[in-house]
Amino acid sequence: MDAKIRLYVEHPLGEAQTVPLDRAQAHYLFGVMRQTVGAQVLLFNGMDGEWRAEVVEVGKRGGTLRCAAQTRALQMPPDLWLCFAPIKKARTDFIVEKATEMGAARIVPMQTDFTNAGRIQRDRLQAHAVEAAEQCGGTFVPEVAELVRFAALLDRWEPARRIMFCDEALVSAPAGVRADPGPWAIFIGPEGGFSDAERARLRAQDHAQAVSLGPRILRADTAAVAALTVWQQALGDWT
Amino acid sequence: MDAKIRLYVEHPLGEAQTVPLDRAQAHYLFGVMRQTVGAQVLLFNGMDGEWRAEVVEVGKRGGTLRCAAQTRALQMPPDLWLCFAPIKKARTDFIVEKATEMGAARIVPMQTDFTNAGRIQRDRLQAHAVEAAEQCGGTFVPEVAELVRFAALLDRWEPARRIMFCDEALVSAPAGVRADPGPWAIFIGPEGGFSDAERARLRAQDHAQAVSLGPRILRADTAAVAALTVWQQALGDWT
Structure with a gap:
């Protein structure tokens, strides 16, 4: 049986x-x-x-x-979004798969100053999330949102949702996240990182904190898993 | 310039x-x-x-x-090995790439009871480590070892090297690692996990500790990045 x-x-x-x-x-x-x-x-x-x-x-x-x-029983993931800049097709698929396995509740592709992708295939990415949920034993499938511009996303940001942002320029940032409860989002920059303007905008938000992912430059898909690990250990359903 | x-x-x-x-x-x-x-x-x-x-x-x-x-200047990674069971070709390549980015010093493919791969292409995997080091800004390339049987690896294990092992059956294990300094190795099981005999052998070692990677089953490549993150945050060069 x-x-x-x-x-x-x-x-x-x-x-x-x-x-x-x-x-x-x-x-x-x-x-x-x-x-x-x-x-x-x-x-x-x-x-x-x-x-x-x-x-x-x-x-x-x-x-x-x-x-x-x-x-x-239904196990809802924590109220955590993963916002990332889509990269090459295969690695974008990987990010969606990994975010699902790692327990993100919502996956938000965003267009940054250094993002090449002008569009995404939302249905295909959503199918990847379904497949990853089938595989990982989860009872929940995160929603993959439509591609949104970084600026538009922050313009209508609900300040109650804190932001942990990871960027290759941030090796001097703390390696951990402050364990403030409540809704959260992780921001992962594209290869090449966020632009100076984007970084300044993130730094200016009271509810955002920079987190370092070590002294080497991680590819975006590696950074997504590492950042989700940091967050899940501090605030999520891993403990 | x-x-x-x-x-x-x-x-x-x-x-x-x-x-x-x-x-x-x-x-x-x-x-x-x-x-x-x-x-x-x-x-x-x-x-x-x-x-x-x-x-x-x-x-x-x-x-x-x-x-x-x-x-x-040369930046040596911490004295950390990643021991993993090779899986499908593309995902094995990914594990080598990610272990390099994440700062493993040595990568050890191991044949476990539930591993299908009877051989690996060591040269190709080593070339992936070189490429990942070129990409991530590291100044060090981890060595990819020859494929070794799990039992043989443990038979000649140097007890000074502690082991953090991650397994899908371990959701009740602690989510963190005890921050004992010194040389370490991370063991990642194959899809399907370690066999009962392998798990018993790992648990019987004084220098080994089980670590949970959350309530969902992670693919081996996801688990590798997550485990390396847990270790680097607690003991490595991220802080």
């Missing part, structure tokens, strides 16, 4: 609840993974925790599962 | 020292990067710090640089 396959579905889950599969899910489950009627699968939807479900109907373009029992 | 290109060379560096380039370096510098006589390049060799050098001779199969001035 080992149910190793985990699927994210956009459907309510509960005792004896039936869950329809869409075409892509049916293809994956029956075509790729060769599951048949009676197979056990784990489902989550970001709201109702994780459920063990059984395949009750197999089709080429769909199928039906029925929930048997809850296997895990 | 902006010297952005950084090259690792296996040659002594010093005042007025001339440095021959091999074919691959000449191709990169002159063919790909279009540098000519008089161009400024940064050099490091893992021993003599970083030097600004000038191109004095350009050839198709080689070339010569001459050191002008030291731009950075």
